[in-house]
Amino acid sequence: MTQTQTGEALAAEGTPVIELRHVDKHFGSLHVLKDINLKVGKGEVVVVIGPSGSGKSTLCRTINRLETIDSGEVLIEGKPLPQEGKELASTRAEIGMVFQSFNLFAHRSIIDNVTMGPVEVLGVSRDKAREEGMELLRRVGVAEQAEKMPAQLSGGQQQRVAIARSLAMHPKAMLFDEPTSALDPEMINEVLDVMVELARGGMTMVVVTHEMGFARRVSDRVVFMADGAIIEEGKPDEFFEHPTTERAREFLDSIK
Ligand code: ADP
Numbered sequence: 001m002t003q004t005q006t007g008e009a010l011a012a013e014g015t016p017v018i019e020l021r022h023v024d025k026h027f028g029s030l031h032v033l034k035d036i037n038l039k040v041g042k043g044e045v046v047v048v049i050g051p052s053g054s055g056k057s058t059l060c061r062t063i064n065r066l067e068t069i070d071s072g073e074v075l076i077e078g079k080p081l082p083q084e085g086k087e088l089a090s091t092r093a094e095i096g097m098v099f100q101s102f103n104l105f106a107h108r109s110i111i112d113n114v115t116m117g118p119v120e121v122l123g124v125s126r127d128k129a130r131e132e133g134m135e136l137l138r139r140v141g142v143a144e145q146a147e148k149m150p151a152q153l154s155g156g157q158q159q160r161v162a163i164a165r166s167l168a169m170h171p172k173a174m175l176f177d178e179p180t181s182a183l184d185p186e187m188i189n190e191v192l193d194v195m196v197e198l199a200r201g202g203m204t205m206v207v208v209t210h211e212m213g214f215a216r217r218v219s220d221r222v223v224f225m226a227d228g229a230i231i232e233e234g235k236p237d238e239f240f241e242h243p244t245t246e247r248a249r250e251f252l253d254s255i256k
């Protein structure tokens with residue numbers, strides 16, 4: 001069975017992990033999200049692409065309410081995203097997010113970066129968090145850096161730690177917003193490889209990226225955004241071989 005079929009089969013099975021229904025958002029007079037409808041099923045990998053300024057980051061940020069929305073609904077496992085308070089904090093903790101900038105805590109060691117969330121938010125014991133944290137650092141290939149400070153690591157290593165830190169919270173889904181855009185070219189693959197493994201392991205993922213090779217190989221679905229709207233979506237092969245809209249054709253030509 002191909003990965004595409006696996007993702008779709010799972011998606012068809014039950015409630016989407018993430019669902020946006022008729023989501024609209026403005027920044028002042030700028031209509032930044034226009035009637036966005038999106039479902040991400042369990043185990044599905046959805047890649048979001050589109051020109052700069054098309055609303056991809058804002059879309060990601062609405063999923064864990066780092067941005068509010070004007071209308072529509074965001075549902076996590078079928079439940080509306082809580083508006084505020086403890087409930088919001090706990091839902092947020094269930095959705096991992098990895099940004100372009102690595103966002104590690106600069107004055108804490110690598111292992112502390114990974115164990116802080118589980119200890120402070122989930123109430124896991126320090127020993128258990130450390131054991132799990134070391135296992136995650138091994139998984140992303142930086143276990144030998146555990147006692148170092150973030151600044152002592154390369155960008156690619158820091159981004160892998162950021163992924164391990166998110167995974168330590170046992171997220172229901174992971175959002176990646178251009179996770180390799182700030183990296184030197186030789187470090188891009190080491191981060192993408194970790195994401196590929198994650199996808200293969202069945203993680204539900206939304207990935208904003210310009211890495212078209214990754215999109216083609218790993219995604220179950222490509223969503224193309226322009227001017228705040230989803231213009232086109234499809235299976236990666238179909239989308240890349242036969243985009244149906246002029247906007248998507250133009251975009252794909254521009255990045256060749
Ligand atoms: P993308 O990630 O696709 O490049 P963004 O979601 O970052 O796009 O931005 C979409 C549009 O919203 C852009 O025109 C951007 O300038 C604008 N924008 C983003 N964040 C804010 C903000 N906090 N206040 C005002 N405008 C914003």
Ligand code: MG
Nearest residue numbers: 056057058178
């Ligand atoms: Mg962006």
